[in-house]
Amino acid sequence: MQVNGCLEGVDSMFKDLFRTKPKYVTVRPQAVSIKQDSSAGLWEKCPNCENLIYKKGLEQSFYVCEKCDFHFRIDVWERLRQIVDEGTFEELHTDLVSDNPLGFPGYPEKLAQAREKTGLDEGLIAGRAVIQGNPCMLAIADFDFMAGSMGSVVGERVTRTFEVAMEQELAAVVFSAGGGGARMQEGVLSLMQMAKTSQAVERHHQEGLLYLSVLTNPTLGGVYASFASLGDFLLAEPGALIGFAGPRIVEEATRQKLPNGFQSAEFALEHGMIDKIVHRKDLRQVIGRILHMHRKGLVPSA
Amino acid sequence: MRNGLFEWEKPLYELELRIEELQKFTADKDMDLSREIATLEKKAEYLRREIYQNLTAWQQVLLARHPKRPTTLDYVELIFDDFLELHGDRYYRDDPAIVGGLATFEGLPVTVIGPQKGRDTKENIRRNFGLPHPEGYRKALRLMKQAEKFQRPIVCLIDVVGAYPGIEAEERGQGVAIAQSIRHMSFLRTPIVCIITGEGGSGGALAIGIGDRILMLEHAWYSVISPEMCAQILWKDSSKAPEAAEALKLTAKDLLSMNAIDEIVPEPLGGAHKNHQEAAANVKAALRQALASILPIPLDILVEERLERFRQLGQWQEKAVAASEARK
Numbered sequence A: 001m002q003v004n005g006c007l008e009g010v011d012s013m014f015k016d017l018f019r020t021k022p023k024y025v026t027v028r029p030q031a032v033s034i035k036q037d038s039s040a041g042l043w044e045k046c047p048n049c050e051n052l053i054y055k056k057g058l059e060q061s062f063y064v065c066e067k068c069d070f071h072f073r074i075d076v077w078e079r080l081r082q083i084v085d086e087g088t089f090e091e092l093h094t095d096l097v098s099d100n101p102l103g104f105p106g107y108p109e110k111l112a113q114a115r116e117k118t119g120l121d122e123g124l125i126a127g128r129a130v131i132q133g134n135p136c137m138l139a140i141a142d143f144d145f146m147a148g149s150m151g152s153v154v155g156e157r158v159t160r161t162f163e164v165a166m167e168q169e170l171a172a173v174v175f176s177a178g179g180g181g182a183r184m185q186e187g188v189l190s191l192m193q194m195a196k197t198s199q200a201v202e203r204h205h206q207e208g209l210l211y212l213s214v215l216t217n218p219t220l221g222g223v224y225a226s227f228a229s230l231g232d233f234l235l236a237e238p239g240a241l242i243g244f245a246g247p248r249i250v251e252e253a254t255r256q257k258l259p260n261g262f263q264s265a266e267f268a269l270e271h272g273m274i275d276k277i278v279h280r281k282d283l284r285q286v287i288g289r290i291l292h293m294h295r296k297g298l299v300p301s302a
Numbered sequence B: 001m002r003n004g005l006f007e008w009e010k011p012l013y014e015l016e017l018r019i020e021e022l023q024k025f026t027a028d029k030d031m032d033l034s035r036e037i038a039t040l041e042k043k044a045e046y047l048r049r050e051i052y053q054n055l056t057a058w059q060q061v062l063l064a065r066h067p068k069r070p071t072t073l074d075y076v077e078l079i080f081d082d083f084l085e086l087h088g089d090r091y092y093r094d095d096p097a098i099v100g101g102l103a104t105f106e107g108l109p110v111t112v113i114g115p116q117k118g119r120d121t122k123e124n125i126r127r128n129f130g131l132p133h134p135e136g137y138r139k140a141l142r143l144m145k146q147a148e149k150f151q152r153p154i155v156c157l158i159d160v161v162g163a164y165p166g167i168e169a170e171e172r173g174q175g176v177a178i179a180q181s182i183r184h185m186s187f188l189r190t191p192i193v194c195i196i197t198g199e200g201g202s203g204g205a206l207a208i209g210i211g212d213r214i215l216m217l218e219h220a221w222y223s224v225i226s227p228e229m230c231a232q233i234l235w236k237d238s239s240k241a242p243e244a245a246e247a248l249k250l251t252a253k254d255l256l257s258m259n260a261i262d263e264i265v266p267e268p269l270g271g272a273h274k275n276h277q278e279a280a281a282n283v284k285a286a287l288r289q290a291l292a293s294i295l296p297i298p299l300d301i302l303v304e305e306r307l308e309r310f311r312q313l314g315q316w317q318e319k320a321v322a323a324s325e326a327r328k
């Protein structure tokens, strides 16, 4: 599916279409992760420095506050717009729909709400893409879909991302925003996705292929403790929350005051848990450069 | 819980006391009460089955946490010989919340690993209530790689409510330690048997839970999250843990039906804590059988089958391709 082409212009038509058939929705034309409620919708208040930002300007600034560099949460379509060469994303594995394997109370309703809220059919989209001329397999999680948590479908899409990458000898690039970790509502089956995805990463690794993992805000729990932390390269966006047990759980368990910036990307970098923090405006270039440097058959130019 | 007894066991306990009394009376006073005793015993037998075969998910969780339930080292002592504990992750320190080492199982050298809860308060504090830090998982992985080098089977005895959610644990990469353990354990070229003996909580259990045969004790639980935390997150009320336990489908029977485990190991009536010897004998028999079934398998095939098993786990619906074509 070609996505970039429909990012602008056809909003209302698409919105209507999705409202009636929320089950099959994967395309949403606009980045609307940002709250639309302030000041008649023209201005957005930065949650970090309270700076008022003209919304139209946010798109040019990659949804980053120009005053304090706060990185707003963005949805998968905005991420595609920022990262992928225009018109190159081809979504795969769209035929997988979450079930309610445990008959967990309220789960179908939560899924329906998440679909309605995000226009996505699940918390992660996967497919083939080109980034600065470099073909790769790409997966992007959306925090607004049940906190980016991993159930069977997310686990399967991640696994297939690596499997197709192996078949086609491609690098894999994964943006995780799994603040919800492994999804509770699928019980032990969600837990097993940690094994399944980690194993797929390792098989891809054994073929000598590149895996670039980008940790976006927040990446926690079973997502962090499986595929997300197993990249050859671990990049993070500034300020992203990264860890196993979330800060509230740590605080409650230890009854200790958490250190300043606990589990921030900066904290993770300082403790040796990631390779690099990359500002969103540079992310596409940095990913493109790393992908390029891992192309087969590069020779000295002189 | 009083005297190690749960509320739901009390009627049975009182009945058993009464039977004992009558038996004593018979002996002391030389009176024949055998008919009364027989009646009460029938009633006790009925109650026993009523109580222990209809445990709710939450009651099973409580059984799995019984303070007198055999711990990893109890099983090691009762099942293996010549246990030689090995320490340290070679990076930072030795984590007493995970024990591991060399042992023999009916003459066969194996590597045994498992989280260790304390058997009293003092030991619990030393062992951090059996909640491992990253160095515990790194020690476990080091010992597993050692086992692979010497083609020793690995036996993991799993009883852990979760990896420790502490500041230092996070600073030292709890998530990374778990992920790396899952990743490397999956590809180890040596047979692995995992036995969930008590609690199987989340990634902290899965980190040492990738096996060729995965067994689970009758009253153990295994899930993505503990019922209390699940209730806290979903309903902002950890007192709803019993409901969460039910919803999570975390009992051995549930897991067997989802193919997440291979076999249920029976426990003594009322739980493993009632009779350590019997519990250990059951585990030993199941382990013997599990090892016998995987030891002959060539390593290439063993690892492939291990991976294939996890590859199959998950459940979803498949949307008709036509529907997805239509929206392009």
Ligand SMILES: [Zn+2]
Pocket (backbone or CB within 6 Å): A046, A047, A048, A049, A050, A051, A065, A066, A067, A068, A069, A070
């Ligand atoms: Zn700001």
